[in-house]
Amino acid sequence: MQPQFSKAEAANAPEGAIIHDDATAKWFLISSVAYFFIVGIIAVIIAAKFVWPDLMGTMSWLTYGRLRPLHVNGMLFGWLLAADMGLAYYVIPRLCGVKLWSEKLGLATAALWNVIILGAVVTLLAGLNQGWEYAELPWYLDILVVVAWIMFGINIFMTVANRKYQAMYVTIWYTMGCILWTAFVYLTGNFATLFATGTNQANLNWMYVHNAVGLIFTPIGLAIAYYFIPRASNTPLHSHKLSMVGFWSLAFVYVWTGAHHMLHGPISQWLQTIAIAFSLMLLIPVWAVVYNLFATMKGQWHQLRESVPLKFLMSGVVFYLLTCFQGPMHSLRTVNAIVSKTDWIPGHAHMAVLGCFSFFAIAGTYYAVPRIWNKALHSDSLANWSYWMLMIGGLGFFTTLWLGGFWQGWQWNNVSIPFIDTVIALKPIWIVRFVSGLMMFTGIVLFAYNILATALGNPEEAAV
Amino acid sequence: MFKKADNNALWAIGLSLVLFFIGGIITTVVPPLVDTSWSKPFENRDAAKGPTGKLVPLNDLQKKGRAIYVREGCWYCHTQQIRTLLADTKRYGWRGVDAPISTPDEFVYDDPHMFGTKRTGPDLARVGGKYDTQWHRTHFRNPRDLVKGSIMPAYPWIVANPEEFSAMVAYLQTLGRSKDWRPANDYEK
Structure with a gap:
């Protein structure tokens, strides 16, 4: 493989090496890290509102109902998807052995993406909410999302089409899969729903909600993990064949499971049963991926002590395993009757989006940013602190919500307990969630500061 | 079939879309066609069949x-x-x-x-x-x-x-x- 360098390293590069511009990756990464921090503030506020419901409650645009969609959309699209896209702009040209097809198009995509996120902040705070989870943004912003996604897709696909190495590494498949599936999943959740009502619309909505995680964040998150785990540990991937099993079973299995969000609800029983069966089959792609990534690290675990990206990556893999064990289990009717609609669900969702996919994106950012700017990371010790704050805060958050959610579900199933008593009982759980949330937020601040200080600070010695 | 997708991007794209659309169509397009109750407003005048009433907009x-x-x-x-x-x-x-x-x-x-x-x-x-x-x-x-x-x-x-x-x-x-x-x-x- 030919040596590849970022533009910043060009001076030291041997002749014939590919010099990557990385301008698009830079803009995506910097803006996503900034949103991670800003939306983190919103996250802490809404966690506090569970404990102090009157907090900032005198203005309509600061109520829970307005801030929650901003938190969800801001984290999903402002931080996570943008960071994933930024990393794809960094990774794909390197795997293809060519430059990104068009940095100009990439920069335009980054600008458009920021317009969308800022538009989202204004419209959501104003209460312009379409009323569908994950698809709250008004239709004119949805159209901009589609345009930006097509621009992203063209750039990646043209880079792949021009690639120098014929064989495509698994990261390339996952990225291409993500781009294609997202296109259809997003159209279903944001446009097809416009032409349906009631149960039919809910079914389309949950197909989108479920696959936003399963066919958008999972493939691009795994693309990142598959690239950065071998890179950061300097170890070849354990098995190419196993990565194929994981990819193709994901492609087939995931899309069937949307109706498990409506188990026991007003939707056809046969559809619920299909969703349950396919939810159980999700164990196949998940365990294939997890085994492959663990086996890659065999004999290399000591590297975790020294490397912050590896710490985040491998913790992310563990959380992936746990989340995707919970998912199939609570789609079983008996378990679902207890945990559905309780606080268990945000515990589960945060482990997927924060514990797994955000950890992957954070690891990729920690790895890529010093190399793109050709500077040493601002502070290794701060990076370590950011890991432990996110890890301990995250664990506190997930475990208390699972326990609290289970407990809440049991109380609901005892109809002699008045509903309000089940609310009051959860107060200690929400206090722990708020404190863990503060720890996680501290981790986010340290991460964001470290990355921005690296990118914007004075150039020091070159990164190794 | 899957091996070919290793080296051929178009093949990979086609295959991943085909697999996706099987489940996609069966779980989104088919259900409302099979279950007509999804689009037929509730109406029941026969108390023997459960609660009576009529859904009005x-x-x-x-x-x-x-x-x-x-x-x-x-x-x-x-x-x-x-x-x-x-x-x-x-x-x-x-x-x-x-x-x-x-x-x-x-x-x-x-x-x-x-x-x-x-x-x-x-x-x-x-x-x-x-x-x-x-x-x-x-x-x-x-x-x-x-x-x-x-x-x-x-x-x-x-x-x-x-x-x-x-x-x-x-x-x-x-x-x-x-x-x-x-x-x-x-x-x-």
Whole structure:
């Protein structure tokens, strides 16, 4: 493989090496890290509102109902998807052995993406909410999302089409899969729903909600993990064949499971049963991926002590395993009757989006940013602190919500307990969630500061 | 077949879309064609077949109230579905009468649907007629004045706006009323 360098390293590069511009990756990464921090503030506020419901409650645009969609959309699209896209702009040209097809198009995509996120902040705070989870943004912003996604897709696909190495590494498949599936999943959740009502619309909505995680964040998150785990540990991937099993079973299995969000609800029983069966089959792609990534690290675990990206990556893999064990289990009717609609669900969702996919994106950012700017990371010790704050805060958050959610579900199933008593009982759980949330937020601040200080600070010695 | 996708990008694209569309079509396009109750408004005149009643579309005032429900994000904390669980039919019943299970034909006019996914507060699928206007006025002004320990936000700006408040209450009183599930004069409007 030919040596590849970022533009910043060009001076030291041997002749014939590919010099990557990385301008698009830079803009995506910097803006996503900034949103991670800003939306983190919103996250802490809404966690506090569970404990102090009157907090900032005198203005309509600061109520829970307005801030929650901003938190969800801001984290999903402002931080996570943008960071994933930024990393794809960094990774794909390197795997293809060519430059990104068009940095100009990439920069335009980054600008458009920021317009969308800022538009989202204004419209959501104003209460312009379409009323569908994950698809709250008004239709004119949805159209901009589609345009930006097509621009992203063209750039990646043209880079792949021009690639120098014929064989495509698994990261390339996952990225291409993500781009294609997202296109259809997003159209279903944001446009097809416009032409349906009631149960039919809910079914389309949950197909989108479920696959936003399963066919958008999972493939691009795994693309990142598959690239950065071998890179950061300097170890070849354990098995190419196993990565194929994981990819193709994901492609087939995931899309069937949307109706498990409506188990026991007003939707056809046969559809619920299909969703349950396919939810159980999700164990196949998940365990294939997890085994492959663990086996890659065999004999290399000591590297975790020294490397912050590896710490985040491998913790992310563990959380992936746990989340995707919970998912199939609570789609079983008996378990679902207890945990559905309780606080268990945000515990589960945060482990997927924060514990797994955000950890992957954070690891990729920690790895890529010093190399793109050709500077040493601002502070290794701060990076370590950011890991432990996110890890301990995250664990506190997930475990208390699972326990609290289970407990809440049991109380609901005892109809002699008045509903309000089940609310009051959860107060200690929400206090722990708020404190863990503060720890996680501290981790986010340290991460964001470290990355921005690296990118914007004075150039020091070159990164190794 | 799968091996070929290793080196051939077009093949990989085609295959991943084909696999995706099998499940995609069977779970989104097919169900409403097979289950006609998804699009046929509820109507039952025969008491032997369960609760009688008829689903009617909302009037303008109720629609306005529903838009406020959507705008304020009430649906992030309140579901609107009585599931096929005793825990739901008993808990959300009223004065000893169990709430009937929600069926797709009761939601045919719902756009956007408000089924919800989280119950930070109680389910509202059958709340229509349970509380009167004065109760809602006090409750929206500050929920903790009526329900000690509640964590629902206060909505003084809705109460202060008579037009919005009456629309909101008008909408809430429709919830779950297409099925006539309670003794005739048990509604507290």
